[in-house]
Amino acid sequence: MKPDNKGSNGRKQPKKTLVDHVYHEIQNRILYNIWGTGYQALEQELCEELGVSRTPVREALIRLQRDGLVNVVPRHGMRVLPISATDIQQIYQILTSLESLAVELAAARELSARDYKSLDTALKAMKIAQDASDLKAWAQADEDFHYHLVALSANRILIELVDSFWGRAQRARLTMLSIRNNPINSTQDHAKIVDAIRRGDSARARELIEGHRKRGASDLTELMEKHLNILQLS
């Protein structure tokens, strides 16, 4: 997701339309675990909670359902979908694949100095956060980096696709963050990827990010299996 407050993430800015507002509000509550896995609410309850009528709620729910965040079943309202170890694994597999493509495309393009700047900025932020052991800032910078990477692919449809995946990925990431002991030194990985892009070596860039993601994913699943009891999953 975009690091700024456009798109579907975010800080609560008064949105133009109520549907958007409801959408972002519910999304936030799910992503920041205010409404945890399994939380159920009827349309009417959501209306009262959010102070709007059923129309915007219903329309927001359609979008959220497509995002894979909730399930809407007649007579039982919406339900926040569980995110299992399997889900996380599958999500990371997909993200790996899509990001690999993005990086390959980015490396094959002519990038401007401005493009590199966005990557370098994120890289620097990661280093700073890592030195300060600021786990949250690190995660944010990591997210920014990966976002910019995808943006550089110049494949508009791909960017949208990854964006629409962001919610699920974010949930997976946040879930893991809570039990992740130390930030993996992926800062180095990232620097290498940027280098490969700079050299225009698309095959190598793809290789690198694929390895990076796969390592990340296997770390995550390993952690999950260890801490499965702690997490309120499934």
Next chain:
Amino acid sequence: MKPDNKGSNGRKQPKKTLVDHVYHEIQNRILYNIWGTGYQALEQELCEELGVSRTPVREALIRLQRDGLVNVVPRHGMRVLPISATDIQQIYQILTSLESLAVELAAARELSARDYKSLDTALKAMKIAQDASDLKAWAQADEDFHYHLVALSANRILIELVDSFWGRAQRARLTMLSIRNNPINSTQDHAKIVDAIRRGDSARARELIEGHRKRGASDLTELMEKHLNILQLS
């Protein structure tokens, strides 16, 4: 998309809810080019056309918009999105990437005889259609084959994702089918892929499908550039 009539494809089966009906109806009209690129209609017009009120129409439009088939802009109703050469290229890039992942996963799994059967059936259908020079049947069989391939990944989220992409992919494919001179002999490609899966050689399988898709994509874009004037693309 599933070759049978479940999911979002399809033959017009009387759906349970009006929203579903409207969704499928509009989707069909777009996919089968009854409403071509650039077609515009106000919500009210859609209501009259389909004989329902605005509510189901609006809810269906949200889904269609997410599918990338239409754009809904206030005061101008919905508009069938153009599909440009660039779009087709980008869509194929993404599909290539996702299918590569799917094949890799499939090859790494233990597949049942039943699984292979679904592939073999599609393969056989392709051969028959090819011998009969039945372009339409060939395209259908090709689609079936690729669908089954993805299904064998056992990555539920991936399957859904590709499925939701189906509409756009289908439009790209149909657009191309009209100007495609002869079915590329991808039947051989397919057979090789199935072989690799059978041997459990996931890397090779991935390589093969990636090559297959990339060749297909470049053929398509080449064709598009030649015939750009024929197509009503934007």
Next chain:
DNA sequence: ATGACAATTAATGGATACCTTAATGGATTT
């Protein structure tokens, strides 16, 4: 004649009212 502003109109976003349907509990029958 052209541009700007205002009045009109029409389409959307949102609220509400209505109707259909499914879950629940109780009653009746075996």
Next chain:
DNA sequence: AAATCCATTAAGGTATCCATTAATTGTCAT
């Protein structure tokens, strides 16, 4: 006592209604 069926009711699906806002057109002034 258990099972089945019916009645009740609440939730969701759909239609309609209202308010807001943007497009359009017409008029007036420069």
